[in-house]
Amino acid sequence: MIKDYLLEEKLPLFWCAGCGNGIVLQAILRNIDKRGFTRENTVITTGIGCWGKADDYVTTNSFHGTHGRALPFSTGIKLANPSLNVFTLMGDGDGITIGGNHLIHAARRNVDLVAIMVNNLNYGMTGGQYSGTTPKHAITKTSPYGHVENGFDVCKVVQAAGAPFVARGTVYDVVQLDKLISKAIDHKGFSFVEVISPCPTHFGRSNKLGDAPKMMQWIKDNTISQEKAAGMTRDELQGKFVTGIFEEREQEDYSTAYQKVIDSLRGGENE
Amino acid sequence: MKTITINEKWCKKCGICAAFCPKKVFDRDEDGRPVAARPEDCIGCRLCEMRCPDFAVTVEG
Ligand SMILES: Cc1ncc(C[n+]2csc(CCOP(=O)(O)OP(=O)(O)O)c2C)c(N)n1
Ligand code: SF4
Ligand code: SF4
Ligand code: SF4
Ligand SMILES: [Mg+2]
Numbered sequence: 001m002i003k004d005y006l007l008e009e010k011l012p013l014f015w016c017a018g019c020g021n022g023i024v025l026q027a028i029l030r031n032i033d034k035r036g037f038t039r040e041n042t043v044i045t046t047g048i049g050c051w052g053k054a055d056d057y058v059t060t061n062s063f064h065g066t067h068g069r070a071l072p073f074s075t076g077i078k079l080a081n082p083s084l085n086v087f088t089l090m091g092d093g094d095g096i097t098i099g100g101n102h103l104i105h106a107a108r109r110n111v112d113l114v115a116i117m118v119n120n121l122n123y124g125m126t127g128g129q130y131s132g133t134t135p136k137h138a139i140t141k142t143s144p145y146g147h148v149e150n151g152f153d154v155c156k157v158v159q160a161a162g163a164p165f166v167a168r169g170t171v172y173d174v175v176q177l178d179k180l181i182s183k184a185i186d187h188k189g190f191s192f193v194e195v196i197s198p199c200p201t202h203f204g205r206s207n208k209l210g211d212a213p214k215m216m217q218w219i220k221d222n223t224i225s226q227e228k229a230a231g232m233t234r235d236e237l238q239g240k241f242v243t244g245i246f247e248e249r250e251q252e253d254y255s256t257a258y259q260k261v262i263d264s265l266r267g268g269e270n271e
Numbered sequence: 272m273k274t275i276t277i278n279e280k281w282c283k284k285c286g287i288c289a290a291f292c293p294k295k296v297f298d299r300d301e302d303g304r305p306v307a308a309r310p311e312d313c314i315g316c317r318l319c320e321m322r323c324p325d326f327a328v329t330v331e332g
Binding site: 006011012013015016017018019020021022023026027030171172174175178211212213216217 | 280281283284285286287289290291318321322323324325326
């Protein structure tokens with residue numbers, strides 16, 4: 001039962017009405033439940049932010065870190081005990097803005113964990129400032145006349161950094177999201193899923209996107225499958241959310257490579 | 272027939288379950304709270320349950 005992994009006495013959730021975070025949390029717990037992972041062999045790590053509060057609601061092991069540093073903590077956990085199932089939850093501020101450097105290096109090292117970045121296009125917790133993913137022209141608290149910068153295509157960044165599994169989904173298409181998280185769990189190595197999610201309170205309100213159902217509709221209307229996107233120009237793809245699996249290949253993970261070194265040195269000792 | 276339960280303590284009346292049910296099973300009362308008014312039309316897709324941000328919907332049967 002998914003409820004075995006949900007700390008029910010902490011509910012209702014702290015998140016605003018219609019915030020997408022709870023949809024992602026449910027999808028993660030559903031997949032943990034499906035595999036029968038235990039509270040003891042699972043660790044959920046977070047940074048800081050609204051999404052960073054997710055660990056408050058789980059019965060598994062959890063580690064609430066500092067802003068942008070969930071991946072370094074997870075790397076340490078995985079090094080100390082490679083048999084643990086580690087899930088690292090990051091926001092867009094957390095994951096690619098303050099924590100961008102940790103993200104590319106964890107991807108490069110190919111640490112065997114599931115990294116889930118909820119991209120709500122702004123810093124929700126601190127009042128809706130722009131982040132590294134806020135699209136050009138968007139209104140936020142720190143870009144009241146329209147954002148002058150371009151947002152990262154985070155999946156491309158993580159792909160270029162060397163992650164063997166990279167995908168993007170949305171909270172609108174929950175069936176696809178479920179599959180992406182499932183594949184990420186089954187994939188050995190650094191498995192990254194970006195989830196496009198509404199922050200109706202800040203990004204939605206600032207950009208006059210309407211209430212929670214309207215914001216879900218907005219995400220749906222701006223979502224394009226990677227198959228369709230393949231025939232479109234960069235300009236045409238501005239402000240669109242391209243979904244699908246962008247990378248899926250086998251590559252030796254960090255713990256396995258490390259263990260080989262340990263084994264080879266131990267072998268040397270015995271000679 | 273499916274049984275659709277809303278946990279009133281957890282529901283925040285966001286309206287997502289009602290807006291995207293493919294069979295329009297839900298009405299919303301004057302406070303915006305979802306009411307499963309036409310459970311006989313439910314096809315058991317569980318999209319309302321999966322899309323609820325507050326773990327407040329359960330579809331059984
Ligand atoms: C080192 C440090 N800098 C800044 C902050 C303030 N801060 C808290 S949360 C946050 C941004 C959160 O944005 P995001 O990661 O996108 O999460 P969201 O709230 O949108 O889920 C910031 C800047 C902090 N807690 N620590
Ligand atoms: S401020 Fe935005 S991200 Fe934070 S809980 Fe509210 S809707 Fe969610
Ligand atoms: S989706 Fe969930 S929180 Fe939103 S109105 Fe429906 S039951 Fe309530
Ligand atoms: S299970 Fe599907 S058809 Fe039934 S109420 Fe929920 S969304 Fe509607
Ligand atoms: Mg954010």
